[in-house]
Amino acid sequence: MKVLERGKFVSETTKAVLEIAKAISEIAKAISEIAKATSEIAKATSEIAKATSEIAKATSETTKATSEIAKATSEIAKATSETTKATSEIAKATSETTKAISEIAKAILFEDTAAVLGLFVALIGIFLGHLFNNVYFDGIASIIIGIILAIVAILLARESKGLLLGESANPQTIASIRSLSKTESGVQEVIRILTMQLAPQEVLLNLEIQFAKNLTGEQIALTVESLEAKISQKHPEIKQIFIEAKSLAATRKYPQPLE
The missing domain is CATH 1.20.5 (Single alpha-helices involved in coiled-coils or other helix-helix interfaces)
Structure with a gap:
């Protein structure tokens, strides 16, 4: 047990x-x-x-x-x-200079300014691209340069449009020519005023006038000379003046190229 x-x-x-x-x-x-x-x-x-x-x-x-x-x-x-x-x-300088220079000089100024601005924008784009190691800055700079060139092209086209199309003088100038013509005692009626812009500071004028019927040929010639002098003094940009005298038996023109 x-x-x-x-x-x-x-x-x-x-x-x-x-x-x-x-x-x-x-x-x-x-x-x-x-x-x-x-x-x-x-x-x-x-x-x-x-x-x-x-x-x-x-x-x-x-x-x-x-x-x-x-x-x-x-x-x-x-x-x-x-x-x-x-x-x-x-x-500011451009504004003051533009008053004294011709349209050609203005175009050159626009082109050179666009070139300088384009170089400046390109410099900034390259600088930022290298600084941040980002290629997009170069593309953005190229787009801005294109916009600058487009703006300059539009401005130049706007300024040169009248010369390219041969536009007439502005309405104020035409009204002034009509008023000056009516101040001559030998002028009975201003029938037609034709103008053409030949250059930025050169205008051609064709003036069709109805002279008083009692004027002699000498008086008409003196009236034409007086009218040309008044127009040239008031509007120095009008370099060539052609006056068509309707009171004469044969239509005659009086070209007067002005320096």
Whole structure:
């Protein structure tokens, strides 16, 4: 009986030892998993620290780039201010010069100004393109140059349209010629006034007049000379005057090229 109890005790003890060993094995396995998780956490922490370092470095580079951009913007603003001031001076000088120069000189001025502005815009485009390593600035500069050239072309076409189409003098000039003609006592009626713009400061005038019937040929000639002198004095741009006298038996013209 004692042997059986002893065997049972040994069996229970062995079973308990096995359970303890199994528990120890589970604990060891859990410790291993914890160690592995700790290693993963340490690795992730290292990656986070590395990423944080990269972010800090990128932030520093961004701050530096922002500082450079701000500096470049300040320089561009300063250059723009100087350009605006210079453009204002050029515009003022151009306004005063335009009053004294011919249409050809005006066209040359427009072309040269467009060329200088185009070079300036191209310089800024190339500078910004190299500064920011961005090719779009070069394209934008090319578009702006094209717009400048288009504007200059439109202005030149507008200024030269009258010369190209052979337009007549302005209505104020025609009205003034009619008024001057009527001041002559020998002029009975102004039938027709024809004008043609030959050059910016050169106008051709064809004046058809009905003279008084009682005038002699000499009186008509004197009236024509007086009228030409008045027109030339009031409108120096009228370089050639042709007067058609309707009271004469044969139509005669009196060309008078004026210097």
